[in-house]
Amino acid sequence: xxxDAKLIEFIKTxxxxxxxxxxxxxxxxxxETEILDSLGxxxxxxxxxxxxxxKISDEDLTLENFTSIMSINSLxxxxxxxxGA
Amino acid sequence: MDFSFTDxxxxxxxxxxxxxxxxxxxxxxxxxxxxxxPLENWRKCADMGLLSLxxxxxxxxxxxxxxxxxxxxxxxxxxxxxxxxxxxxxxxLCCIVLINLYGSPAQKERYxxxxxxGGMIAAQSITEPDAGSDVLSMRTRIEGDGAxxxxxxxxxxxxxxxxxxxxxxxxxxxAGKSAFGEISCFLVEKTAAGYSMGKPLQxxxxxxxxxxxxxxxxxGVGEEMLLGKNGHGMFIFNxxxxxxxxxxxAAHLGTLERVLGKxxxxxxxxxxxxxxxxxxxxxxxxxxxxKLNLELGKLILYKMAWLKDQGKRxxxxxxxxxxxxxxxxxxxxxxxxxxxxxxxxxxxCDLERDLRDSVAATIYxxxxxxxxxxxxxxxxx
Numbered sequence: 001x002x003x004d005a006k007l008i009e010f011i012k013t014x015x016x017x018x019x020x021x022x023x024x025x026x027x028x029x030x031x032e033t034e035i036l037d038s039l040g041x042x043x044x045x046x047x048x049x050x051x052x053x054x055k056i057s058d059e060d061l062t063l064e065n066f067t068s069i070m071s072i073n074s075l076x077x078x079x080x081x082x083x084g085a
Numbered sequence: 086m087d088f089s090f091t092d093x094x095x096x097x098x099x100x101x102x103x104x105x106x107x108x109x110x111x112x113x114x115x116x117x118x119x120x121x122x123p124l125e126n127w128r129k130c131a132d133m134g135l136l137s138l139x140x141x142x143x144x145x146x147x148x149x150x151x152x153x154x155x156x157x158x159x160x161x162x163x164x165x166x167x168x169x170x171x172x173x174x175x176x177x178l179c180c181i182v183l184i185n186l187y188g189s190p191a192q193k194e195r196y197x198x199x200x201x202x203g204g205m206i207a208a209q210s211i212t213e214p215d216a217g218s219d220v221l222s223m224r225t226r227i228e229g230d231g232a233x234x235x236x237x238x239x240x241x242x243x244x245x246x247x248x249x250x251x252x253x254x255x256x257x258x259x260a261g262k263s264a265f266g267e268i269s270c271f272l273v274e275k276t277a278a279g280y281s282m283g284k285p286l287q288x289x290x291x292x293x294x295x296x297x298x299x300x301x302x303x304x305g306v307g308e309e310m311l312l313g314k315n316g317h318g319m320f321i322f323n324x325x326x327x328x329x330x331x332x333x334x335a336a337h338l339g340t341l342e343r344v345l346g347k348x349x350x351x352x353x354x355x356x357x358x359x360x361x362x363x364x365x366x367x368x369x370x371x372x373x374x375x376k377l378n379l380e381l382g383k384l385i386l387y388k389m390a391w392l393k394d395q396g397k398r399x400x401x402x403x404x405x406x407x408x409x410x411x412x413x414x415x416x417x418x419x420x421x422x423x424x425x426x427x428x429x430x431x432x433x434c435d436l437e438r439d440l441r442d443s444v445a446a447t448i449y450x451x452x453x454x455x456x457x458x459x460x461x462x463x464x465x466x
C-alpha cells in the first residue's frame with residue numbers, strides 16, 4: 001500500500017535513526033525499540049497531520065494507536081472514514 | 086500575507102508601554118539587590134489585565150489570541166525593566182493556558198478567575214535534580230488508582246514556587262520507555278498535607294523572580310486534581326512548552342528592543358574626539374546587528390503565534406524562536422555594555438542587570454544546546 005510505504009520510509013529515516021538495521025515490519029513494536037520517544041511522537045503526529053489530512057486529537061493519543069505501523073495505519077483509516085475522506 | 090497589527094493591538098501596545106514605564110520601574114535596582122518579589126507591581130499588572138490575556142471571557146479574562154498576547158508581552162518587557170516580574174507573569178500565563186486547555190470544568194471554574202485576577206499565583210513543577218529536558222528521567226512518582234493517588238518526590242528551580250497557591254506537577258505513573266501513559270499531570274494546592282518547599286534560591290539574575298525546591302511526601306491527590314487524562318502528561322508537557330517558548334520569546338524581544346533603544350540614544354549623545362560615538366562603524370555595526378536580530382526574532386515569534394492561533398503545532402518554530410531570540414538578547418546586552426563603556430559596567434546603568442537576566446533566557450525552558458538538538462531532530466538528523 002502506498003500509504004504504508006510513505007509511513008515506513010518516514011519512520012525509518014526520520015525517527016529510527018539507525019535503530020532499525022533490517023526491514024521494519026508492520027507489527028514491529030515502535031515503543032519497545034525506542035523508535036517513538038517523546039520528541040519522535042510529536043514529529044510523527046506532525047507528519048500524519050500534514051501528509052494524510054487528518055487531525056490527531058487528545059482522544060487519539062493512546063499507546064494502542066501508535067504501537068506499530070499497522071496500528072498507526074488503522075488510526076489513519078479510522079480518522080479518514082470519520083472525516084468522510 | 087498581512088504583517089500589520091490591528092488598531093486595537095497598536096493602542097494596547099502603547100498603553101502597556103506607558104503603564105509599565107509609569108508604574109513598574111520605581112525600585113527595580115533595589116528590588117534586584119534585595120531579591121524580593123514586587124507584589125504591589127504584580128497586583129498593578131493584574132489590574133491592567135496582563136494576567137488575564139489568555140483566559141476565556143467566561144472565566145473573567147480577555148480571551149485574546151496568542152498574537153495579541155505576544156504583542157502585549159513585548160510591550161510589557163519593553164516598558165518594564167524588571168525582567169523577573171515579567172518572567173513571573175509569563176509563568177502564570179503558561180499555567181492558565183494548561184488549565185484552560187486540559188482542565189475539567191470544575192478546575193477551570195475554581196482556578197482561572199483567581200489566577201487571572203492575580204489573587205492566586207501558580208507554578209509549573211517539572212524540573213528535577215536528574216531530569217531537566219529529559220522528562221522521562223523524572224523520579225517524582227504518582228501511585229495508586231482512580232480512587233486516589235499518592236505523590237512523592239522532589240523538584241528544583243521552580244519559578245513562582247515560593248509564592249504559589251496552586252502547582253501543576255508532572256510525575257511518573259509508569260516505568261516504561263514510552264511517551265504514552267508514563268507521565269501524569271496533577272494540580273496540588275499549597276495547603277496539601279505532605280507538600281513543602283525549600284527556601285527561595287539565590288540566583289545570578291532574575292532576582293525578583295522567586296524560585297525554590299519543592300518536596301512531595303506522599304501527598305494525597307484525588308481524581309478531581311488530575312489535569313487532563315491519566316498518563317497524558319507528556320503531551321500536556323509538549324503542548325505547554327510550545328506556549329511557554331512563544332511567550333518567553335515575546336518577553337525577550339521587548340527587552341531586546343529596550344536595550345537597542347538605550348544604545349541608540351547613547352551613541353547619538355556621547356561624543357568623543359569631536360563627534361558622536363555612533364559615527365564609529367565599530368559601534369554602529371553592533372547596533373545594526375541588534376536591529377537585525379530584533380526584526381528576525383519578531384518574524385519567528387509571530388509565525389509561531391499565528392500557528393498556535395490556527396490550532397497547529399509549532400514544535401520547530403518554538404525552538405527556533407526561543408534559541409534565536411534568547412541568544413540575540415544575551416549578545417545585545419553584552420554589546421550594549423561595550424557601547425556604553427565604563428558607564429555600562431556600572432550598576433546604575435542597569436545594563437549589567439539586563440545581561441545577568443539574559444543569561445537565564447538561554448537556559449530555562451530548554452537550554453540553547455537542547456534547542457539545537459530539537460531543531461536537528463525535527464529536520465530528521
